[in-house]
Amino acid sequence: MIIDIHGHYTTAPKQFEDWRRRQIEALGNPSKPPLLVDYTITDDEIRESIEKNQLPIQRARGIDLTIFSPRAGGMAHHYGNAVTSEHWTVACNDMIHRVCTLYPDNYVGVCQLPQSPGVSPKNCIRELERCVRELGFIGCNLNPDPSDGYWTDPPLTDRYWYPLYEKMVELDVPAMVHVSMSCNPAFHGTGAHYLNGDTTAFMQFIQADLFKDFPTLKMIIPHGGGAVPYHWGRYRGLAQDMKRPPLTELLKNVYFDTCVYHKPGMELLLKIVPEDNVLFASEIVGAVKGIDPETGFHYDDTKRYIDEIDWLSAARRDKVYQGNAFKVYPRLKARLDKRAAVQR
Amino acid sequence: MIIDIHGHYTTAPKQFEDWRRRQIEALGNPSKPPLLVDYTITDDEIRESIEKNQLPIQRARGIDLTIFSPRAGGMAHHYGNAVTSEHWTVACNDMIHRVCTLYPDNYVGVCQLPQSPGVSPKNCIRELERCVRELGFIGCNLNPDPSDGYWTDPPLTDRYWYPLYEKMVELDVPAMVHVSMSCNPAFHGTGAHYLNGDTTAFMQFIQADLFKDFPTLKMIIPHGGGAVPYHWGRYRGLAQDMKRPPLTELLKNVYFDTCVYHKPGMELLLKIVPEDNVLFASEIVGAVKGIDPETGFHYDDTKRYIDEIDWLSAARRDKVYQGNAFKVYPRLKARLDKRAAVQR
Numbered sequence: 001m002i003i004d005i006h007g008h009y010t011t012a013p014k015q016f017e018d019w020r021r022r023q024i025e026a027l028g029n030p031s032k033p034p035l036l037v038d039y040t041i042t043d044d045e046i047r048e049s050i051e052k053n054q055l056p057i058q059r060a061r062g063i064d065l066t067i068f069s070p071r072a073g074g075m076a077h078h079y080g081n082a083v084t085s086e087h088w089t090v091a092c093n094d095m096i097h098r099v100c101t102l103y104p105d106n107y108v109g110v111c112q113l114p115q116s117p118g119v120s121p122k123n124c125i126r127e128l129e130r131c132v133r134e135l136g137f138i139g140c141n142l143n144p145d146p147s148d149g150y151w152t153d154p155p156l157t158d159r160y161w162y163p164l165y166e167k168m169v170e171l172d173v174p175a176m177v178h179v180s181m182s183c184n185p186a187f188h189g190t191g192a193h194y195l196n197g198d199t200t201a202f203m204q205f206i207q208a209d210l211f212k213d214f215p216t217l218k219m220i221i222p223h224g225g226g227a228v229p230y231h232w233g234r235y236r237g238l239a240q241d242m243k244r245p246p247l248t249e250l251l252k253n254v255y256f257d258t259c260v261y262h263k264p265g266m267e268l269l270l271k272i273v274p275e276d277n278v279l280f281a282s283e284i285v286g287a288v289k290g291i292d293p294e295t296g297f298h299y300d301d302t303k304r305y306i307d308e309i310d311w312l313s314a315a316r317r318d319k320v321y322q323g324n325a326f327k328v329y330p331r332l333k334a335r336l337d338k339r340a341a342v343q344r
Numbered sequence: 345m346i347i348d349i350h351g352h353y354t355t356a357p358k359q360f361e362d363w364r365r366r367q368i369e370a371l372g373n374p375s376k377p378p379l380l381v382d383y384t385i386t387d388d389e390i391r392e393s394i395e396k397n398q399l400p401i402q403r404a405r406g407i408d409l410t411i412f413s414p415r416a417g418g419m420a421h422h423y424g425n426a427v428t429s430e431h432w433t434v435a436c437n438d439m440i441h442r443v444c445t446l447y448p449d450n451y452v453g454v455c456q457l458p459q460s461p462g463v464s465p466k467n468c469i470r471e472l473e474r475c476v477r478e479l480g481f482i483g484c485n486l487n488p489d490p491s492d493g494y495w496t497d498p499p500l501t502d503r504y505w506y507p508l509y510e511k512m513v514e515l516d517v518p519a520m521v522h523v524s525m526s527c528n529p530a531f532h533g534t535g536a537h538y539l540n541g542d543t544t545a546f547m548q549f550i551q552a553d554l555f556k557d558f559p560t561l562k563m564i565i566p567h568g569g570g571a572v573p574y575h576w577g578r579y580r581g582l583a584q585d586m587k588r589p590p591l592t593e594l595l596k597n598v599y600f601d602t603c604v605y606h607k608p609g610m611e612l613l614l615k616i617v618p619e620d621n622v623l624f625a626s627e628i629v630g631a632v633k634g635i636d637p638e639t640g641f642h643y644d645d646t647k648r649y650i651d652e653i654d655w656l657s658a659a660r661r662d663k664v665y666q667g668n669a670f671k672v673y674p675r676l677k678a679r680l681d682k683r684a685a686v687q688r
Contacts, residue, residue: 144530150494151530186488186495191547191582195571196540203535223578227539227571233606234567237632237643238535262577268612288581299581 002303003325003332004058006176006222006257006281007066007107011053012095013046015039020074020088027080034083037091046098053285055106061303063282065336067329068096069110069141073189075180077146082116082123089114089127097135104339108332109137110176113164115146117153121164128164132171136338138331140168142175142219144201149184149193156201156219157208165214172330174218174255177201190287198226202254206239211253218253218328220279224260229272248274255328257281258302258320261288266305275316279324280306346647347669347676348402350520350566350601350625351410351451355397356439357390359383364418364432371424378427381435390442397629399450405647407626409680411673412440413454413485417533419524421490426460426467433458433471441479448683452676453481454520457508459490461497465508472508476515480682482675484512486519486563488545493528493537500545500563501552509558516674518562518599521545534631542570546598550583555597562597562672564623568604573616592618599672601625602646602664605632610649619660623668624650 019039026035058066070092077085093111100107111131113124124140131137142164145151154160156177168175179197187193198221211217221228228235236247255277260266270278282302292299306312306320326333363383370379402410414436421429437455444451455475457468468484475481486508489495498504500521512519523541531537542565555561565572572579580591599621604610614622626646636643650656650664670677 151528153530155530184495186497186499186548187544188547188551188582191550191579192540192544195543195575196536199539199543199571200531200536203532204530206535207532224574227543227574230568230571230574230609230612231539231604231606233604233609233636233643234632235535237605237634237636238532240634241632260575260577261581264612264615265574265577268574268608271608288578288585290581290584292577292581299577 001064001322002062002280003065003067003322004063004281004284005067005220005279005325005329006259006283007054007068008071008283008286009068009096009099010071010285011049012071013041013049015041016091016095017074019091023084023088024079027084034080034087036087043098043102046102050099050103055103057284058106061282061301063303065105066107067110067138067325068099068107069176070096070112072141072178073181075112075141075143076148077115077143077180078117078148078183082114082119085116086114086127093127093131093135093137096137100136108335109135110139110141111137113140113142115143117147121161124164125167128167128171128173132173132331136335137173138329138335139173140175141178143180144177144197145179148180149182149187155204155208157204157210162213165217169214169216174220174328176220176222178222194223194287195226198223199228202226202228202235205250205254206235206244206247207242211250218255220255220257220328222257222259222281222283224258224265224269225256225273229256229269232272251277255279255324258306259283259300260302260305261299263305263308266302267309270306270309270312270320275319276324278320279328280321345408345666346406346624347409347411347666348407348625348628349411349564349623349669349673350603350627351398351412352415352627352630353412353440353443354415354629355393356415357385357393359385360435360439361418363435367428367432368423371428378424378431380431387442387446390439390446394443394447399447401628402450405626405645407647408450410451411454411482411669412443412451414440414456416485416522417525419456419485419487420492421459421487421524422461422492422527426458426463429460430458430471437471437475437479437481440481444480452679453479454483454485455481457484457486459487461491465505468508469511472511472515472517476517476675480679481517482673482679483517484519485522487524488521488541489523492524493526493531499548499552501548501554506557509561513558513560516560518564518672520564520566522566538567538631539570542567543572546570546572546579549594549598550579550588550591551586555594562599564599564601564672566601566603566625566627568602568609568613569600569617573600573613576616595621599623599668602650603627603644604646604649605643607649607652610646611653614650614653614656614664619663620668622664623672624665
């Protein structure tokens with residue numbers, strides 16, 4: 001089984017993003033109540049959005065299952081206030097749930113959280129609980145910068161975040177640390193803010209004792225870990241200079257995905273990061289859409305790079321393609337078992 | 345000749361940093377005039393600071409010449425105002441000039457700029473001109489984020505920066521795009537802000553036509569280009585999706601240094617970035633000070649990694665070690681010729 005742990009619903013029906021636009025526009029008139037969900041989206045419209053985009057790509061590449069979450073750039077937690085974020089987040093997660101219900105063999109859900117800059121992450125607990133307990137989701141996306149480009153909230157290791165971590169541990173779900181859009185003109189979204197977010201989070205984890213306080217908490221750093229594997233020597237050296245534990249300690253809790261869009265980068269990732277800490281992912285339909293003229297294949301066809309690495313043993317490959325996903329998302333197996341039972 | 349293009353004077357005599365601390369403290373009392381330079385540092389003190397630190401390391405590693413600039417983390421442009429920054433910058437550059445005068449065979453200067461958040465880069469022209477024309481410096485360090493962690497100034501491609509670029513072109517000096525300290529608790533300095541700055545700058549260059557407007561402007565992205573070579577496929581794909589020119593166009597103006605602190609990272613850099621665009625550097629005495637227990641050598645002994653790469657031809661190695669430095673810093677040759685003439 002091949003599991004892609006990082007897919008976003010970037011092709012949701014038009015009226016969905018339209019509503020979001022109107023919700024944001026309505027913020028300009030604070031005397032009015034917030035805009036509640038007023039769109040209708042049929043199952044057929046959802047089917048069309050999936051069957052014309054995500055699913056055929058996934059099938060053509062041999063990906064059996066995608067761990068699926070709302071569009072990351074769309075989370076845009078900086079708009080409005082906590083209520084704005086909650087309404088939008090519930091809507092996004094409900095859409096993911098509908099996709100997972102329509103395609104239970106192909107998608108398992110990961111939720112967006114109703115974060116808002118300066119608002120306690122306690123505020124996310126209710127929605128996380130709803131998504132995991134009621135909708136069968138198996139993880140969440142955690143935005144380390146709800147200001148979307150100005151980094152005004154405390155580091156992820158601050159006690160500010162602890163109430164959310166307590167709930168994650170209780171529910172046994174990991175977080176993918178994933179920023180959203182950038183509203184800072186200095187940072188391009190997918191070309192700078194995303195990778196910076198990954199790099200920043202890893203360094204925050206080096207600096208503090210988060211995983212001493214939460215030994216079973218699991219964090220996935222997407223996009224191949226930002227700059228981290230390329231600068232592994234720098235991080236090993238910094239940890240040493242700062243008298244922090246070696247990176248191997250951190251790897252009990254921190255994982256990387258394989259969203260690296262060329263073979264030499266993928267090789268570096270798999271050479272540097274131990275085999276137990278890399279999870280297959282491609283972030284489709286995602287950040288980079290084109291075909292690489294050098295290979296004739298899509299940049300984001302990450303499975304191809306992995307398949308081409310001849311020094312990667314079958315056992316290691318299997319961990320990357322599925323074994324580590326079952327370990328990092330403990331609720332995944334139960335979810336699939338339940339599905340199998342339904343089918344029997 | 346082996347040229348390290350990225351060294352900072354991190355070991356300046358104590359009274360120098362003491363004065364800086366007092367200068368910043370004095371900002372707390374706006375009724376008082378800014379604190380002017382009031383320290384005395386003898387040539388012997390400078391010699392000691394260099395001969396106990398930078399120079400023996402350099403010699404042991406076979407580095408002939410270091411392109412030397414003030415401590416990057418110390419630039420700290422966010423403190424005070426433009427006057428604060430100017431006083432501190434002049435003091436820093438004067439210190440570099442003294443080192444270069446005492447050790448003309450080993451150091452050539454690159455200047456700090458008197459940047460200040462929200463203050464036009466026009467303000468930097470006078471000091472750049474003084475350093476290049478009067479002190480014989482051959483380049484400058486350009487901080488893309490004078491706010492030191494909040495990124496409140498426009499992208500480097502904005503016309504805001506153009507007056508400075510006009511002067512750089514006129515003087516024929518490149519800039520190393522180098523952030524300073526981070527006062528944002530989310531960003532560790534050398535472990536996040538530095539690499540994020542590199543990644544961010546490269547993406548800014550992809551997005552705009554800066555080098556159409558300044559075809560001879562040269563920018564060096566340090567720390568191996570942040571996340572860029574590791575994510576080369578992502579950048580190629582983003583440029584393509586955005587209908588921007590291919591990265592090869594950008595490489596007419598953009599260069600990377602070799603401050604990558606492990607061999608697999610260095611191999612990736614030299615495999616991905618064309619040989620004409622990589623300049624040898626180690627950033628001593630710098631970000632990472634320790635000895636790597638896996639190799640028995642210092643993490644920042646970057647020459648060792650390059651020397652160990654057996655597929656790198658002698659011609660390519662020579663470009664990295666010196667050829668590209670003469671190309672990117674056009675004033676370097678004249679500076680060395682002048683020195684040779686003095687010696688004859």
